[in-house]
Amino acid sequence: MMKVVSTTNAPAAIGPYSQGMIVNNVFYSSGQIPLTATGELVDGDITAQTNQVFENLKAVLAEAGSSLDQVIKTTVFMKDMNDFVQMNEAYAHHFGEHKPARSAVEVARLPKDVKVEIEVIALVK
Numbered sequence: 001m002m003k004v005v006s007t008t009n010a011p012a013a014i015g016p017y018s019q020g021m022i023v024n025n026v027f028y029s030s031g032q033i034p035l036t037a038t039g040e041l042v043d044g045d046i047t048a049q050t051n052q053v054f055e056n057l058k059a060v061l062a063e064a065g066s067s068l069d070q071v072i073k074t075t076v077f078m079k080d081m082n083d084f085v086q087m088n089e090a091y092a093h094h095f096g097e098h099k100p101a102r103s104a105v106e107v108a109r110l111p112k113d114v115k116v117e118i119e120v121i122a123l124v125k
Contacts, residue, residue, distance in 0.1 A: 002022070004025065005060060032117065047089070071120045075105075083115060
């Protein structure tokens with residue numbers, strides 16, 4: 001059984017997809033970019049953008065009945081790998097001692113020309 005996850009506490013999907021899906025007590029998020037819940041772009045450095053992405057991830061995880069400490073795997077898409085150190089510091093701040101598996105890749109372009117997009121897979125409590 002699949003369940004669609006949708007919350008107004010994170011930016012609405014800007015295409016034919018959902019914010020996330022739950023299948024067999026596992027939550028799969030769509031990639032989150034640094035838009036506020038009202039859809040405004042957080043223009044700033046990689047740290048500011050990463051922090052907003054985590055606010056969005058926390059919101060969709062909460063709606064799914066999960067949280068950052070239940071994340072199993074993340075995928076980080078970055079516009080410029082030279083921003084890795086700063087992104088990694090913000091990322092580590094949000095996860096604390098929890099260290100899910102992760103992939104981090106540089107991509108040619110992201111939606112709205114943002115610097116970072118992150119998706120997660122998490123257990124549902």
